[in-house]
Amino acid sequence: MKGSGIIALLFSATLIIGACSTDFELEAAWKDIPVVYSFISVQDTAHYVRIEKAFLEPGGNAIEIAKIADSIYYSNISVELEKLATGESFPMQKVDGRDEGYPKEEGVFANEPNVLYKIPVDQLNLQEGSRIRLVINRGEELPPVTAETTVLSEIDSISSSPTRVIRRWLYQEAKKISWRPGPEAKIFDVRFVFYYLESQPSTPNIFERKSVEWVVDRAVFNETNSDRVETEAFGEAFYSFLGNAIPKSTGEIRLFDNMDLIVTGGGDELYQFVRVARANTGITSSQSIPTYSNLSEGLGIFTSRFSMRRTGFRLQEEALDTLISGIYTKDLNFR
Numbered sequence: 626m627k628g629s630g631i632i633a634l635l636f637s638a639t640l641i642i643g644a645c646s647t648d649f650e651l652e653a654a655w656k657d658i659p660v661v662y663s664f665i666s667v668q669d670t671a672h673y674v675r676i677e678k679a680f681l682e683p684g685g686n687a688i689e690i691a692k693i694a695d696s697i698y699y700s701n702i703s704v705e706l707e708k709l710a711t712g713e714s715f716p717m718q719k720v721d722g723r724d725e726g727y728p729k730e731e732g733v734f735a736n737e738p739n740v741l742y743k744i745p746v747d748q749l750n751l752q753e754g755s756r757i758r759l760v761i762n763r764g765e766e767l768p769p770v771t772a773e774t775t776v777l778s779e780i781d782s783i784s785s786s787p788t789r790v791i792r793r794w795l796y797q798e799a800k801k802i803s804w805r806p807g808p809e810a811k812i813f814d815v816r817f818v819f820y821y822l823e824s825q826p827s828t829p830n831i832f833e834r835k836s837v838e839w840v841v842d843r844a845v846f847n848e849t850n851s852d853r854v855e856t857e858a859f860g861e862a863f864y865s866f867l868g869n870a871i872p873k874s875t876g877e878i879r880l881f882d883n884m885d886l887i888v889t890g891g892g893d894e895l896y897q898f899v900r901v902a903r904a905n906t907g908i909t910s911s912q913s914i915p916t917y918s919n920l921s922e923g924l925g926i927f928t929s930r931f932s933m934r935r936t937g938f939r940l941q942e943e944a945l946d947t948l949i950s951g952i953y954t955k956d957l958n959f960r
Contacts, residue, residue, distance in 0.1 A: 657678060657763065657767060658678060658679045658923050658924065659676060659677075659678055659699075659761060659763070659770050659920065659922065659923035659924075659925075660676070660677045660678065660679050660923060660924050660925050661674065661675065661676050661677075661759070661761070661770070661772065661920055661923060661924075661925035661926070661927060662674075662675045662925050662926055662927075663675065663759065663926070663927050663928070664891070664928055664929065664930045665751070665757065665774065665776060665927075665928070665929045665930075666777070666929060666930050666931060666932075667746070667751055667752075667753055667776060667777075667931070668931065668932060669746060670745065670746055671725075671743050671744065671745045671746055672706065672717075672743070672744050672746065672749065672751075673722075673725070673727075673741045673742065673743050674704060674717060674741065674742045674759065674927070675740075675741055675742075676698075676699065676702070676704065676740070676742060676761060677697045677698060677740075678697060678698070678699055679697075679924070698738075698740045699763060701764060702761060702762060702763050702764065703716065703761075703762045704716070704717040704719075704742040704759070704760070704761050704762075705717060705759075705760045705762075706744060706749060706757055706758070706759060706760075707757065707758040707759075707760055708749075708751075708755065708756075708757060709755075709756040709757065709758055709773070710755060710756065714760070715744055715748060715749050716744075717742040717743055717744045718742065718743050718744065719740065719741075719742055719743075720740075720741050720742070720743045721738040721739055721740065721741075722738075722739030722740070722741045723738065723739055725741065725743065727739060727741065751776050752776065753776055753777065753778040753779065753807065754775065754776060754778055754807075754808075754809065755775070755776050756773060756774070756775055756776075757773065757774060757775075757776060758771055758772070758773045759771060759772045759773070759774075759927045768921075768922065769921075770920055770921055770922050770923055771920070771921045772894075772919050772920045772921065772927035773919070773927070774892050774893075774894055774919070774927055774928050774929050775809045775892060775893075775929060776809075776929050777807055777809050777810050777890055777891075777892055777929040777930060777931040778807025778808065778809060778810075778931065779807055779931060779933075780804055780805065780806050780807060780810065780888055780890050780931055780932070780933035781804065781805035781806075781933070782804060782805075782933055782935050783803040783804055783805060783853070784935075786801050786802060786803035786855070787800045787801065787802060787858075787886075787938075789935070789937055789938050789939060790938075790939050790941055791938065791939065791940050791941070791944045792941050792942040792943060792944055793942065793943040793944055794860040794863065794940070794943075794944040794947065795860050795943075795947075796859075796860045796861035796864065796947075796951075797859070797860065797861065798859070798860045799857035799858065799859050799860075800857065800858045800859075800860070801855055801856075801857055802815055802841065802855060802856050802857070802858055802886065802888075803853055803854070803855040804853075804854055804855070804888050804933060805852060805853055805854075806847055806852075806854055806890055807890070807931065808850065809892055809893070809929070810847065810890030810891065810892065810931065811846065811847055811848070811890075811891065811892065811893045811895070811896035812844055812845065812846055812847070812890070812891045812895050812896040812899060813842075813844075813845040813847070813854060813856075813888055813889065813890050813891070814840070814842070814843055814844070814845075814887075814888070814889045814891075815840075815841040815842045815845060815856055815858075815886075815887070815888050815889075816838055816839060816840045816841055816886075816887050817838070817839045817841060817858070817863075817884050817885065817886055817887075817938070818836050818837075818838050818839075818884060818885040818887065819836060819837050819838070819839060819867065819884050820834060820835070820836045820882040820883050820884065820885075821834075821835055821836070821871075821879050821880060821881055821882050821959070822834055822835075822879065822880040822882055823835050823877050823878070823879050823880075824877065824878045824879075825876070825877060826875070826876030826877065829878060832878075832880065834882065837866075837867070837870040837871060839863060839866045839867075839870070841856060841858045842856045844899055844903075846896065846900070860947070861953075864947060864948065864951050864953040864954050865953045867948070867953065867954050867957070868953035868954050868956075868957065871954075871957050873956040873957065874956060874957055874958035877958060878958060878960060879957055879958055879959045879960070880959065880960060881940055881945060881948060881959060883936070883937055883938055883939055884938035884939075884940075885934055885935065885936045885937075885938065886934070886935040886938060887932060887933070887934050888932070888933045889930055889931070889932040889933075890930060890931050890932075890933075891928060891929075891930050892928040892929045892930070893928075894917075894919045894926050894927065894928035895926060895928045895930075897917045897919075898916075898917045898918075898926055900917075901916065901917040902916075902917075
């Protein structure tokens with residue numbers, strides 16, 4: 626359960642839906658509503674599922690209730706992952722995300738504890754392309770909450786698109802980024818991590834390695850199941866991002882190091898979630914905003930992801946000159 630761009634995309638879509646929906650009943654008869662988020666990946670060392678509940682008793686104060694951990698977490702549930710091919714079930718352990726290295730951000734909702742359900746990868750041993758089912762038993766004669774997904778396969782790099790040595794990247798020039806997805810991936814997040822070395826005026830010969838992350842595209846669809854997917858990265862957007870993301874130099878000396886390209890694929894469930902959100906926002910949208918969930922009951926997404934990382938991209942010649950003296954980055958003092 627890593628902080629990937631795909632998760633950010635999902636929460637962004639959730640915010641869009643919430644912001645555009647104005648016709649709803651804040652207080653209604655009490656109802657148990659499970660809220661589930663999980664992105665299963667064979668690349669992780671452990672699989673995690675976040676399970677919360679959403680309800681507001683009539684006459685209650687939503688803001689105050691949200692601050693009480695017992696109001697948003699189940700006290701006694703069992704969570705399992707099931708391999709559909711074999712019928713094997715594997716129980717997940719309740720843990721505190723803080724102890725796992727995943728503290729919950731400060732906000733309206735209670736952030737301590739950060740309840741997650743975990744199973745180490747070696748206990749489950751998932752295979753790419755396999756189907757798995759999440760089963761949540763809440764007790765109290767409530768029906769189990771279930772969801773299914775397909776474990777995503779590897780994303781293959783196309784080494785020539787783009788090449789690792791970028792000698793020229795004009796403002797109006799687009800660099801094509803291409804990759805070969807696994808058959809299950811339907812939506813992709815594309816970004817560059819830009820690494821640089823920085824020295825302080827008081828210690829000009831001591832450099833610290835730093836980085837900023839540029840999101841090229843948050844939602845590249847593969848609706849036709851193509852064996853090759855691509856997007857474009859424009860030079861002006863790249864240099865403009867650097868000019869805003871890195872503070873203007875007040876004596877700091879900066880040296881370009883290298884860049885990584887990261888392409889993260891999400892499963893059909895995430896694709897459907899974002900597609901529904903896109904189709905029902907904007908000036909032509911309907912007043913009633915539907916949401917997508919692949920849970921048998923409740924809200925949220927149970928899906929899979931896979932990330933490809935290509936390292937060692939270099940800016941040279943004209944591209945490096947543009948970084949040093951271009952209109953967007955000249956005040957950053959790159960040398």
